[in-house]
Amino acid sequence: MTDISEAFANALHLIISADKDLVEIILLSLKVNLIAVFISCVIGLSIGALLAVYKFKGRTICLITLSALMGLPPVVVGLIVYIFLSNSGPLGILGLLYTPTAMIIAQAILITPIIAALTRQTLEVMHNEYYEQLKSLGVSKLAMAKTLLWDGRYQLITVVLAGFGRALAEVGAVMIVGGNINHLTRIMTTAIALETSKGNLSLALGLGIILIIMSFIVNGLVYAINLTAERQAYA
Amino acid sequence: MLNQSSNQKMSQKHELFPLKVENLALEVNGKKLINNLSFKLEANGITALMGPNGAGKSLTLRLLHNLIEKTSGTISWNNQTNQKLIQNAQAMVFQKPVLLRRSVIENLRYNLHVKKIPNKTEQANLIEEALTRAGLKGHANNPARLLSGGEQQKLAMARALMTKPSILFLDEPTASLDPNSTLVIEDLIKEANDQGTKIILITHDIGQAKRLAEEILFLTGGKVCEQGKTLDLINNPQTKQAKQYFSGEIVTENQK
Numbered sequence: 001m002t003d004i005s006e007a008f009a010n011a012l013h014l015i016i017s018a019d020k021d022l023v024e025i026i027l028l029s030l031k032v033n034l035i036a037v038f039i040s041c042v043i044g045l046s047i048g049a050l051l052a053v054y055k056f057k058g059r060t061i062c063l064i065t066l067s068a069l070m071g072l073p074p075v076v077v078g079l080i081v082y083i084f085l086s087n088s089g090p091l092g093i094l095g096l097l098y099t100p101t102a103m104i105i106a107q108a109i110l111i112t113p114i115i116a117a118l119t120r121q122t123l124e125v126m127h128n129e130y131y132e133q134l135k136s137l138g139v140s141k142l143a144m145a146k147t148l149l150w151d152g153r154y155q156l157i158t159v160v161l162a163g164f165g166r167a168l169a170e171v172g173a174v175m176i177v178g179g180n181i182n183h184l185t186r187i188m189t190t191a192i193a194l195e196t197s198k199g200n201l202s203l204a205l206g207l208g209i210i211l212i213i214m215s216f217i218v219n220g221l222v223y224a225i226n227l228t229a230e231r232q233a234y235a
Numbered sequence: 236m237l238n239q240s241s242n243q244k245m246s247q248k249h250e251l252f253p254l255k256v257e258n259l260a261l262e263v264n265g266k267k268l269i270n271n272l273s274f275k276l277e278a279n280g281i282t283a284l285m286g287p288n289g290a291g292k293s294l295t296l297r298l299l300h301n302l303i304e305k306t307s308g309t310i311s312w313n314n315q316t317n318q319k320l321i322q323n324a325q326a327m328v329f330q331k332p333v334l335l336r337r338s339v340i341e342n343l344r345y346n347l348h349v350k351k352i353p354n355k356t357e358q359a360n361l362i363e364e365a366l367t368r369a370g371l372k373g374h375a376n377n378p379a380r381l382l383s384g385g386e387q388q389k390l391a392m393a394r395a396l397m398t399k400p401s402i403l404f405l406d407e408p409t410a411s412l413d414p415n416s417t418l419v420i421e422d423l424i425k426e427a428n429d430q431g432t433k434i435i436l437i438t439h440d441i442g443q444a445k446r447l448a449e450e451i452l453f454l455t456g457g458k459v460c461e462q463g464k465t466l467d468l469i470n471n472p473q474t475k476q477a478k479q480y481f482s483g484e485i486v487t488e489n490q491k
């Protein structure tokens with residue numbers, strides 16, 4: 001018991017003193033996940049908006065595939081990316097395995113379907129409401145997709161934040177392709193897993209606390225944005 | 236520059252009429268919703284589309300405005316059957332206004348953007364005109380969806396009229412408005428018609444039809460039941476269904 005309270009006290013000390021290792025891990029976490037989410041947004045928002053607007057043959061299959069991809073087990077994604085990037089894999093010559101880039105790729109693969117599917121869902125509701133009016137004004141399908149993206153911006157920000165929250169909490173895939181190498185590919189979740197197994201509870205707890213705080217911030221933002229949107233009738 | 240574009244509009248207007256609808260049919264899942272609909276409309280004036288609930292009025296308007304695809308038959312605007320070519324000369328206001336999640340002024344600007352009017356001065360003039368028309372100058376920067384129902388409908392009308400369409404479709408535009416707002420909308424309708432916009436209006440309000448329309452197209456069961464001058468048709472309907480409708484009786488499907 002004293003071990004744990006001591007670890008907790010140490011953890012707080014690490015946070016308050018802005019411990020160099022701790023800060024480095026946090027910054028790398030943010031960097032990897034922000035870049036991954038950015039990539040996922042570019043792809044996922046586009047796919048989602050197009051799926052909301054275009055009713056083509058095979059669309060149902062796309063929607064089912066997207067839902068299925070949303071539930072991809074992170075370790076499996078990690079494994080697949082690993083196979084591609086490993087020395088004997090098709091992309092082995094790029095030498096990306098065990099680098100932050102590999103982690104970004106894995107995270108983006110995990111997050112893109114989530115953002116695409118949630119975007120499609122959100123914008124399709126809006127599309128049903130807008131469709132006849134926009135068609136009446138003479139708006140093309142592609143312009144409809146753009147209009148939906150803009151008019152759905154508040155809801156989409158919360159979609160993106162949900163993706164970011166999910167990325168922050170992810171451990172399986174980044175562990176496999178990143179390798180949790182100190183000062184190179186060690187991020188919050190992988191560090192917690194490793195330090196805990198090594199018995200270094202202080203660092204693990206310190207990172208855990210930061211992770212929880214970030215989760216609160218993300219969800220607080222989601223809440224605040226929803227509230228603003230509703231007040232302005234933009235939801 | 237302005238003159239030139241309004242001249243273009245004028246010539247388009249002449250090209251659009253007469254509107255001839257022949258044997259128009261719409262079938263959804265094997266159900267005939269519109270059935271051998273045929274009628275002819277001339278360029279001028281306001282035509283009221285009337286008939287009991289479920290008669291197919293809204294569907295007819297949507298077919299004319301190319302929002303839904305017909306199953307068979309022809310719609311020809313002065314012998315022109317390519318609906319896409321005339322889409323830009325048409326506008327529609329729905330019973331429940333659909334406004335973008337933007338400010339009042341951005342809703343108006345959006346329409347100009349779609350209609351490819353990039354000239355900033357022309358844009359500003361048209362927006363100013365529309366805001367005045369809708370009586371919403373003081374609300375220009377408010378979110379459109381926070382306006383009252385009546386204000387929203389006025390904005391929708393002003394948006395539809397801002398590019399001076401040759402034809403304006405109205406689907407029960409005053410159905411949920413108070414008498415005052417109804418009069419404002421009716422004034423906008425008359426004003427637009429005076430300025431050369433043909434209006435096809437769905438209404439259940441016999442008083443409104445008398446106030447606005449020269450002509451009534453009376454539908455039942457997806458067909459034209461009767462067409463005639465407003466007062467003739469209301470005071471002296473020829474068909475049983477129209478008699479019942481205008482005398483306030485209930486027209487039911489099995490009385491067809």
Ligand SMILES: Nc1ncnc2c1ncn2[C@@H]1O[C@H](COP(=O)(O)OP(=O)(O)OP(=O)(O)O)[C@@H](O)[C@H]1O
Nearest residue numbers: 263266268286287288289290291292293294295439
């Ligand atoms: N998408 C659809 N699928 C199946 N049936 C439809 C569809 N749209 C309309 N209908 C049916 O077609 C008929 C005509 O509908 P429409 O909306 O044109 O009626 P309306 O004359 O406008 O009636 P109201 O006065 O109530 O607005 C109705 O019986 C309606 O249930």
Ligand SMILES: [Mg+2]
Nearest residue numbers: 292293294406
């Ligand atoms: Mg209707």
